[in-house]
Amino acid sequence: MSSRFRASLLLLGGIAVTLAACDREERHSRSKPIGETLPAGMSPDTIWPGGTQPPALDPRAKLYDDNAPAIAAGQQLYSQFNCVGCHSHGGGSMGPPLMDDQWRYGGRIDQIAASIAEGRPNGMPAWRNKLTDDQIWQLAAYVRTLSGQPSKDAVSSRADAMSSTTPGSLTPREPAKSSGTATQ
């Protein structure tokens, strides 16, 4: 093998590896399939009597969980649909904070999506008929960035408006724990 042949082989190999890295996440512009409903009755951490298993993570979660376009879309929706009015930029206001590790109704992405869709008893509105399921998943993906859950390369590194909290790419990870009380 001549050295030039080796060199060009190496070059080709490098290009192939680089191109493979380019397609590491899929950006879809509409939900697949269209119009499918969200997981219903996705409970928070609770008692599963008699040895029943808690439900597994919804298979659609991986389309959104570490997906940069989904998180970016969720970041826009978070302001546009007034989540910021009740939850601020994660610190809470009328609604509880989203940037800590306390989750009344579960902190997994499918549990968050279910909370957004169904509403919750102490004042969380039900968005099922006002947002498409795709948008609700995107919002859930963004909400997870407020407590630093997704991998840092998928997260937006700056806010859209006045920047007040730590950028998402520097937010420390706070794995979800169940909160003390779910009631008033």
Add this chain to the structure above:
Amino acid sequence: MSMGRRAPLVLLALGTGACSYQNYQSTFGNAAIEARQFNTLFVIFLVVCAVMYLAVVLFLFASILRRRRAGEANVVEDGRHHLSSPLMRSALIGWSAVVVVGLIGLAIASFFADRSMAKAASGQKLSITITANQWWWDVQYNSADVSKMVRTANELHLPVGVPVRIFLRSNDVIHSFWVPSLAGKQDLIPGRDNDITIVPSKVGIYRGQCAEFCGAQHAHMALVVNVDSFPDFIKWWQHQLQPAQAPTTPEAVAGYNYVTSRQCGACHSIAGTPASGTVGPDLTHLASRRSIAAGTLPMGQGNLYGWVADPQSLKPGVHMPTIGLEPAQLHAVVAYLETLK
């Protein structure tokens, strides 16, 4: 016909073609004072620069083709100063003078063009605020009587002969406002207020386009500008102030119920109904517009169906989601949207 004979005919055809569309969306359009000033300036620059260019080319050819007289050393070989040759000296001085005069002339032309545009723009009688979003134009007509303000989207109506000052803002990234037949480009920069003044001079319809790459659908961010006579413009404004008509047919009523209670009202506003969303274009008089989705499609029933059913397939990445309506819901919604004249 030989090539030589064909060429002028082709050019003529192209030229007339360009002329007949000249005022729809053309940099050579002259439908506003600004555009005409630009055209004049362009012609001056073209002529001056063309003359300069021809002269340079001629000199180049002359110098290549001129034979050296036998035995004559050239200036460089000789070591003589180039100015000691009278011909060379006068040629250089003359050429410098031509260049200086030409540049001064261009500067003067540019200055006067700018001054006359500013003069035409003074005393603006009408003020509009355009906020660019990805990928649509939010148009708001300002008024001293705030209850007469009008909000519309992707379409401008301007009265002929009246200076109008358009304030340009952006909600997300940098866009650029460009209606070539009327005026030049002006950027819309987030966090900054820009403005452009236009004095339309010809009644007609013109097309504008976003001229700064702003994302996946930058190519589908057009703007339709209608320049009307002043009475027509007032009539249009008064019509825009009317709230949306209440639907009468059962299908339109069902569409109204869907639009105001489901996803649509969260982003769009329709005056006179509970839908008051500001995230998407105002739809109060949607059916009176010439195009859908910032020039993506011409207005029409079929296109409305297609857009409402699946906007992502027509303009992938647009912020309006594909909702996945049932067929009956789709018929109802489009029936209602068509009543929004």
Add this chain to the structure above:
Amino acid sequence: MRRTGGALPVALLCSAALALTACNRSQPENSSPSATVYGSPPAGNHAVPAPAAFPADDGNWVMPGKDYASTRFSALNQVTPANVGKLGLAFTFSTATTTGFEAPPLVVNGTMYLVTPFPNILYALDLTKEGAPTKWVFKPKPLAAAQGVACCDVVNRGAVYDAGKIFFNTLDGQTFAVDANSGQQVWRAQLGDIQRGETITMAPLVADGKVLVGNSGGEMGVRGWIAALDEGSGKLAWRAFNTGPDKDVLIGPDFKPFYAMDRGKDLGVKSWPPDAWKIGGATTWGWISYDPETKLIYYGTSNPGPWNPDQRPGDNKWSAGLFARDVDTGKAVWFYQSSPHDLYDHDDVNEIILADIPWGNGRRPALLRPDRNGFFYVMDRRTGEVLSATPYGYINVYKGVDLKTGRIIPVPEKAPHAGRVVRDICPASPGAKDWNPAAFSPVTGLVYIPHINLCQDVGAMEANYIAGTPYVGADVKMYAGPGGNRGVFTAWDPVNRRKVFEIKEDLPLWSPALATAGNVVFYGTMDGWLKAIDARTGKLLWQFKAGSGIIGQPISYRGPDGRQYIAVVAGVGGWSGAVVAGKLDTRDPTAGGGFVNAVKDLPMKSTAGGMLYVFTLPR
């Protein structure tokens, strides 16, 4: 040699340090700030409460403002500066809630009534028995979802007693009438709709047989109104909206605003972009005063919505202003807009103290208002003319009030605009003083104002309207104003328009004040100190550390045994204390409407609570 030489200086230093710490130990940790005295109370002729609205004190406390003139003044004088140091606990009561407690206890002939924040439980305590046992409990059971549309903690500002009934509002928009003896419901009215973002947090007022109720929701795109219900039946007598066409606002030929800027037809529509008045705010969540002589009620309207002013050009009538209405018909008599085209969420819902001020050779019927925008207004209460508007806090966003046109003069560089951040806005959105009312003492002629010193940065953006969700369009970050103290207690001379004394407090003051004829003034701090100060000099006479921060109205009443009692419920919360009541995260400075940034230390200084404390002098 070297070792001992090195040890001796260290030992000296250590003992010196120990000695110094011992010096500090004699003072309490919260070493109370002393009052800065600027002058003395006015001698001789000073302001007095409007006589028709200020009856003789019977030792009860039947309405949140104590009387229709809203003086919050008790004529009981057993507690004086000489003996207040001996004040001690008589009894306590846990209200079983841990959110912000803003309501005063009511005392009527030996029974004390308490209405709690959500879930708005009404307790009746029997004061005639030892330990004040519970007589009855009324549970209105409001909808839990109402908590999601209450902007500033799930508070309730109190109940009112009249003709044998207790009237109060619930968070989900109902008004209840409960028999004061038996605790049975007499009637119930549903006035607000939480689906539109409406709640009710205000304390009603009963005047001339009508129960006056107003809604909340200026941050939710709600259309504001005030309603009058018949006291006996609960039927709606009239409802006046605060935006919209004249027929909705009950503006007719009797409407005579003093200033030209408030005159015109259908200004509630014309001063808004089309349809914006329908979601324009101007709610009635604050205080109402009543003049029985002229039968006029006075109340202020809230901020216009959204906070982003670019979305609502125009004066935005009738928001951020003061209405005078006829109590029987609701018809508007006059209106004054203190902040046309409000830029800073400067609601106008603060208390309206009805007072007659010396004027020329006699007296002029006036009203006194420490307003949210930082100006202390003295106005003629018959016509709405502004007699004076004097800053009582630090203001850099207004140049002043033009008394000829009545219009406030904003500073253009400080106006928030969409897409920009404006910094150093003073006073901040809660103003120089928020809802917590001042007290007025006819003995000293001074208005005792517990208030705040905060500035803010605002970034405005376009707000999207979705019914039932916030409609704000602004990110806010608040911080302490000039001087570094976030709270300040001011004694203000309304006639000579100056501070008499001032006490700087570390935390914002969010509790109302109580003035007594014994010349002792009471107020509470957000870290739980109930303080008694001298009404003339501001000297701290006595303080008590309660279990939670105090944002509720202290009251004074005569117990069945003839002794004077002081009562207050301590439970921190409200907009300022939301970081504790709502368990917000201090890492987000824009949380809690921007307030969290100003009180990041509050969770360490106060925990949540809801405890009634009643004090008296020893026998």
